[in-house]
Amino acid sequence: QSVLTQPPSVSGAPGQRVTISCTGSSSDIGAGYDVHWYQQLPGTAPKLLLHGDNNRPSGVPDRFSGSKSGTSASLAITGLQAEDEADYYCQSYDNSLSTWVFGGGTKLTVL
Amino acid sequence: QVQLVESGGGVVQPGGSLRLSCAASGFTFSSNAMHWVRQAPGKGLEWVAFIRYDATNKYYAESVKGRFTISRDNSKNTLYLQMNSLRTEDTALYYCAKVPYPYSSGWYFDNWGQGTLVTVSS
Numbered sequence: 001q002s003v004l005t006q007p008p009s010v011s012g013a014p015g016q017r018v019t020i021s022c023t024g025s026s027s028d029i030g031a032g033y034d035v036h037w038y039q040q041l042p043g044t045a046p047k048l049l050l051h052g053d054n055n056r057p058s059g060v061p062d063r064f065s066g067s068k069s070g071t072s073a074s075l076a077i078t079g080l081q082a083e084d085e086a087d088y089y090c091q092s093y094d095n096s097l098s099t100w101v102f103g104g105g106t107k108l109t110v111l
Numbered sequence: 112q113v114q115l116v117e118s119g120g121g122v123v124q125p126g127g128s129l130r131l132s133c134a135a136s137g138f139t140f141s142s143n144a145m146h147w148v149r150q151a152p153g154k155g156l157e158w159v160a161f162i163r164y165d166a167t168n169k170y171y172a173e174s175v176k177g178r179f180t181i182s183r184d185n186s187k188n189t190l191y192l193q194m195n196s197l198r199t200e201d202t203a204l205y206y207c208a209k210v211p212y213p214y215s216s217g218w219y220f221d222n223w224g225q226g227t228l229v230t231v232s233s
Contacts, residue, residue: 002155014145036219039147040155045206045223046148046156089156093218099172100146100218 003028004090004103011109012080020106023091028101030071033093037066037075039098040087040105049088050075077108085110113222115207120227127197131191131227133207140144142213143156146220147192149203149229159205160192164214175201181213197231204228 005023012018022035029035034053040102048057054066055074063078073092077084090103119131126171133145147159161170169181180193190207204226210217 013180038220045225048219048221049225051211051219051221069152078152084230091156091219092193097173100158102156102158 002095002104003018003097003101006088006090006103008104009107009109010046011111012077013111014080016080017078017107018077018080018107019077020088022073022075023105024071024073024092024101026071027073027096028092029054029068029073029093031095033095035066035068035073036091036093037064038089040089046089054057069093080110082110084108112210115209115222115224117205117207117224117227120205120229122230122232123197124233125197125199125231127231128195129229130191130196131133131192131194131205131207131229133192133224135188135190135207135209138209139171139213140183140188144210144215144217145181145183145190146191146210146217147181147206148206149201149206150206150226151200151203154203157203161216162190163216168216194229197229199231200230202229 004047037042048105053068068069114136116134125180132203162181179194182191206226208223
């Protein structure tokens with residue numbers, strides 16, 4: 001069982017906006033640790049999508065954005081494209097366990 | 112550009128051992144902390160271990176503590192994961208990942224290798 005909780009799946013039609021939630025606790029997100037997001041396309045290694053809650057590495061489209069409030073964070077994808085179909089993971093740090101922690105992952109399906 | 116290439120995976124019986132390697136290039140390996148992250152077949156990501164750039168600090172997930180050892184050879188630009196007392200639940204694709212900033216613990220992973228598959232089965 002993952003420390004951070006994500007919905008197992010979300011879906012949306014091309015052009016639409018979808019959000020993926022990531023719920024933690026007072027020892028991780030709620031303790032002020034940043035949330036980071038990774039995209040994993042089928043059969044490939046994870047790729048950093050957002051870091052520090054809402055910072056995009058070079059090459060990541062501005063259709064991807066993040067937010068954080070309290071013990072939760074969200075990833076928003078606007079203008080959904082077929083190539084966005086992938087698994088998405090949130091990640092933070094847990095100071096009670098002294099470990100880096102991931103969400104269980106969310107499978108995005110583009111209808 | 113940054114390259115991380117894992118090797119050493121394979122099939123091993125429960126109770127056996129394996130040593131994974133991660134060859135790094137394209138950045139100053141000796142200045143960056145590194146992690147191992149694994150992914151069981153069809154499952155999500157699980158953080159496994161961390162090592163500081165100078166190997167003075169190491170941290171492990173509870174699930175591997177006492178059985179796995181992370182190490183590095185900065186003269187060879189190589190990261191290692193010694194896995195002992197392997198269990199069926201250790202079956203996974205093992206990725207090495209680097210932190211983004213030199214001389215920091217690094218709260219996230221900015222580059223990942225392609226992974227090496229470890230299968231623990233009798």
